[in-house]
Amino acid sequence: MNIAIIFAAGIGQRLNNKEDDLPKQFLEIEGKPILIYTLEHFEKHDNIDKIYIATLDKYINYVYNLVQKFNIKKACSIVQGGACAMESIKNALDVASKENPSDSIVLIHDGVRPIINSRVIDDNIKSVIENGNAITAIPCCETIVESKNGKIAHHVPIRKETFKAQAPQSFRLQDVLNAHNEIENYDDIVDNCTLYTKLKKEVYLVEGNFGNIKITTPEDVYILKGILEYVKVKENKLV
Numbered sequence: 001m002n003i004a005i006i007f008a009a010g011i012g013q014r015l016n017n018k019e020d021d022l023p024k025q026f027l028e029i030e031g032k033p034i035l036i037y038t039l040e041h042f043e044k045h046d047n048i049d050k051i052y053i054a055t056l057d058k059y060i061n062y063v064y065n066l067v068q069k070f071n072i073k074k075a076c077s078i079v080q081g082g083a084c085a086m087e088s089i090k091n092a093l094d095v096a097s098k099e100n101p102s103d104s105i106v107l108i109h110d111g112v113r114p115i116i117n118s119r120v121i122d123d124n125i126k127s128v129i130e131n132g133n134a135i136t137a138i139p140c141c142e143t144i145v146e147s148k149n150g151k152i153a154h155h156v157p158i159r160k161e162t163f164k165a166q167a168p169q170s171f172r173l174q175d176v177l178n179a180h181n182e183i184e185n186y187d188d189i190v191d192n193c194t195l196y197t198k199l200k201k202e203v204y205l206v207e208g209n210f211g212n213i214k215i216t217t218p219e220d221v222y223i224l225k226g227i228l229e230y231v232k233v234k235e236n237k238l239v
Helices: 034-044 057-069 085-099 118-131 173-182 192-198 218-238
Strands: 002-008 050-055 075-080 105-110 133-139 163-172 205-207
Touching: 002 034, 002 085, 034 050, 034 057, 034 105, 034 118, 050 057, 050 085, 057 075, 075 085, 085 105, 085 173, 085 192, 105 118, 105 173, 118 133, 118 163, 118 205, 133 192, 163 173, 163 192, 173 192
Parallel strands: 002 050, 002 105, 050 075, 133 205
Antiparallel strands: 105 163, 133 163
């Protein structure tokens, strides 16, 4: 069983959304919410069997209506999100663990990463089968600077040894659930790659794609629109 867990419970503070605005995952681009662009990659992929979605409690019915409207048939459960992304993921994992074999492969993905491709999904599944997990990543193209106070550069890693983690981040269902249960809180843990490394577990990288951006700022929305337009033009040329 190959399962996608999509966490989409953020409120979009860095996108300058007002309190009464829809969260960024529901922002429509060319008549389709960002979340739906994300879900469609997993819906259309032959090797994905189920999709679990974690979202804000007050938007559960809203997401339900979206998956009905856009025919996301693999969406089997919409669960309540938590106070942070990791809590949302844990909630979805808990539900999935009650309904699926413990050795199922779970691909954990941001609801606001709408530009991935089937090769990335395939490579994640293959890496979990071969290595036990998969962290989608791309090489860093700019110098990474570590700073403890945001004012002084305390360390500059060698660029060729640095990578930017993306999503999906994929695991065996019981393994990643056990990892979540091993820690007391999610302080300074921003994703499952961080969780695994904090627990001194090996993680295996798979090559991502540079268009696989996370929609966080208003500038990211403009980039997304440009990528979607490029894809549309490219597809039209192939027809």
